[in-house]
Amino acid sequence: MSAADQVERLTRRLLERYPPQTTGRTAFLAAQYDAGLTWVHHPAGRGGLGGERDAQRRVFELLTAAGAPNLQVESRLAYSMGAPSVLEWGSGEQQERYLRAIATGERWCQLFSEPGAGSDLAAIDTRAVREQGGWRVTGQKVWTSMAASSQRGMLLARTDPAQPKHRGLTYFVLDLATPGVEIRPLRQITGEAEFSEVYLTDVLIPDTDRLGPVNAGWKVAMSTLMNERDMFGTKAAESGPVELALALYRERAGGDPDLRTRMVRLWLRGHVLRLYAARAARRSTGTPGPQSSVSKVGFAELNKDGYELCLDLLGDEALLYDTYEPDELTAPSGAGASQDPRRLFLRSRANSIEGGTTEIMRNILAERVLGLPAEPRVDKDLPYSSLRRG
């Protein structure tokens, strides 16, 4: 029996034994974890079967069709960014603890960016100071997606300001219910509050929640970031503006030759990007490489251009909007939120910013894939404490 057939058979058996309609959500998710069907490419005992990453898609297809939870959609950051970082860097105890928590529905957010550190992530200023049994953390994070609906955060903090900026960082998994964590929703262009500012004041984190060695946080963060790019690339492959534009086109375009050419080109771009993502998924094992920036950039531009075409297809209705009520989002825009093309159009402006800007992605491709010389780096080897920021 082929590996794919085995995954299919195991998934069907899971659904038979634990019918999603009569099994509690957590019980179902725990059974899925124990059956190795949460991340089929993980090792046995860690929610997987040591299988092909690509086979996971089939599992979710079957689960979704049967009305079972889909963590890839419902807890995107924990599932696609937290878990791989934990698998790569966590101790055996941490792997078991965090992976099971994620697998049974815990949501995570990413506490990386700060007002002074976005593209230049290694410039973060949040401090973690060693204490008896743990760390005392103080600082401010910003643009933290889904913070308000998450239980834990992937936190990058500075543990040694005397070292150059990449070297004095440490990575923690923060329980957001810890005293001193304050989450303030931040409104965005669409009117919603999808992300937040997160203030950390004397937050105590036990050392058992540190992921990876002290002062090696940059390396752990790189693993999270590589997976984030990959996620942004493949997530966009799932739906996106092409379907919506096709529907609007069929309803309204009336044979306009300009719109017709744009529609075909949009479909073509979406199609090729999907082919690329599928090919990359078949080849990949472990952490995605810098090539995932190809998908990231491709889908960001596709989304922006695609929703622009949707607006042109809407015509004068683009003058209006559905609602600017400042809702707090519990799921990312697009997932569960309004499917109004005008809202999706505004949301798409972030696709070339979130998860690393398009400019940064192009730098990565040029430098790390093509091996072109980097732009001069004035700050790489200076101690963090003497850097110019702003």
Next chain:
Amino acid sequence: MDEPDELRDLRSTLHRMLASTAPESVVREHLDSPEGFDRSAWTRLATEIGVQGLAVAEEYGGAGCGMRELAVAGEELGYSLFPGPFLSTVLLGATLIARSRDAATMQALLPGIADGSLVCTLALPQHGAGWDADATTVTAVSEAGTWTLTGTIDHVLDGQVADVILVPARHDGVISVFRVDANSPSVEVRPALSMDQTRRFAHVDLTSASALRIGAPGSARQLLADAGAVGSVGLAADQMGGARRMLEVTADYARTRYQFGRPIGSFQAVKHALANMLISTELARAALDDAVRAVDEKARDMGTAVSVANIVCSEAYYDVAAAAIQLHGGIGFTWEHSAHLYFKRATADRFLLGTPAHHAQRLAGALEL
């Protein structure tokens, strides 16, 4: 900019006044107020500078200027994102009324427009048609010497605050423009929520609404073309002002935002993006100036010049505002930053008086393509 003194004075006076009476905080206050703009600021524009009466003839309380002055005003209002019925009342409304040479209507409406007390809008037939009178679906009927109008017009600019609505309507096989009193019971105005939060739209339902015809029967096509030309160039000026503002704000940010120990403006990717913003803005300026000239001279190439300005300024503003968001990174995507307000206006502007695609069609016609 080498501008004649009197234009430069108008520009700087207006610039200063808008900076004090309509700073961003005031603009934001009116994002969801019922009227959508600050009446007292609107009145001050009329009484202290005479913005609303710039192009109104002196006998009706105006200054009798032309497109040059209107464009300067439009640009400064666009620069500060001023929410107020300038496009509807001054550019479209006052122009159409003046061009009608209908003495009774001019006497009745122009003085109120000039002194800022009257808001007037033009219910353009929509659906991508821009200012194409033939697209109207409103019908006019005359009985015993009085006219009534019936029909619905979608998203009428400033419909929610207009005192008077100018409506192209079909009768006896021709199309004329009529005026209706927006407060009469047979006129229903349903406010709509706009993408551009600084401009308001409403759907207008007319059910045998009593109306007065403006000008000669069948003159709607010409009147709309005239008002449309002035409106389009005024809109292009607004776009120019917005693009200029976003370019300035973004260049300032690139000079002062540090990442990797350097101002982000020292990265070539950012520098080139800003250079592209500058190029778009400069080219838009050239197109705008030419369209202003063409309208003031009633030049033979006016139609072409207006369409060129519409396309070039629409695209420049949209591209520049989009780049402003991108170059501000995460901050540019937040509600508290101004970039989204400009971007929304730039997006909506493309659909307001005929889309760039619609103007490209007209251009294709002019080029005999």
